[in-house]
Amino acid sequence: ETGVTQSPTHLIKTRGQQVTLRCSSQSGHNTVSWYQQALGQGPQFIFQYYREEENGRGNFPPRFSGLQFPNYSSELNVNALELDDSALYLCASSLAGALYGYTFGSGTRLTVV
Amino acid sequence: AQKITQTQPGMFVQEKEAVTLDCTYDTSDPSYGLFWYKQPSSGEMIFLIYQGSYDQQNATEGRYSLNFQKARKSANLVISASQLGDSAMYFCAMREELTGGGNKLTFGTGTQLKVEL
Numbered sequence: 001e002t003g004v005t006q007s008p009t010h011l012i013k014t015r016g017q018q019v020t021l022r023c024s025s026q027s028g029h030n031t032v033s034w035y036q037q038a039l040g041q042g043p044q045f046i047f048q049y050y051r052e053e054e055n056g057r058g059n060f061p062p063r064f065s066g067l068q069f070p071n072y073s074s075e076l077n078v079n080a081l082e083l084d085d086s087a088l089y090l091c092a093s094s095l096a097g098a099l100y101g102y103t104f105g106s107g108t109r110l111t112v113v
Numbered sequence: 114a115q116k117i118t119q120t121q122p123g124m125f126v127q128e129k130e131a132v133t134l135d136c137t138y139d140t141s142d143p144s145y146g147l148f149w150y151k152q153p154s155s156g157e158m159i160f161l162i163y164q165g166s167y168d169q170q171n172a173t174e175g176r177y178s179l180n181f182q183k184a185r186k187s188a189n190l191v192i193s194a195s196q197l198g199d200s201a202m203y204f205c206a207m208r209e210e211l212t213g214g215g216n217k218l219t220f221g222t223g224t225q226l227k228v229e230l
Binding site: 031033035040041042043044045048050054055056057058088090092099100102103104105106107109 | 117146148150155156157158159160163165204206208211213214215216217218219220221222223
């Protein structure tokens with residue numbers, strides 16, 4: 001079974017630009033969650049997608065948006081980038097209803113300059 | 114809201130010794146799940162062990178065991194026979210059910226473990 005794949009691995013953007021991060025979920029998983037991990041911190045929940053709809057959101061502004069596709073892969077879009085958006089963005093896939101079994105990708109390291 | 118507290122920013126342990134990483138949690142939900150993840154410098158979060166709030170026995174997975182004390186709201190990770198490859202950041206996390214039907218993990222701030230020869 002394949003794990004969670006995220007692309008790109010690293011990215012440098014300028015303040016004010018827009019960015020799209022991608023995530024392919026693990027085979028058999030139908031739910032995708034996104035987390036932001038600032039340097040020296042634990043991951044913070046951004047949102048979760050199930051059946052191509054957002055079914056949970058953390059304390060992030062609307063300029064953070066996402067999509068889930070029929071094959072369960074997902075995108076995270078961030079508009080109007082700010083310096084504080086510099087972080088490791090982690091994607092996790094899971095099976096809806098399962099108590100555990102979250103599988104994380106290796107993340108995308110975003111630097112905003 | 115749920116909260117996870119990890120009070121040890123850094124820990125050192127000698128190779129082949131056991132080490133305990135502390136985690137306390139706060140929740141008003143009767144049903145919850147507790148996780149430990151390992152994060153090497155590569156960034157990937159590697160699942161180690163899971164404990165459900167209704168599980169009667171402490172979870173074990175190979176060299177990892179979870180010391181679950183429900184009344185004290187603690188879920189400490191014990192790593193036995195430490196290896197150099199265990200050097201990494203370790204996160205305690207709790208699953209929280211969301212009103213929209215989804216769920217999320219709430220993480221602590223992590224403990225950096227260094228295994229020495």
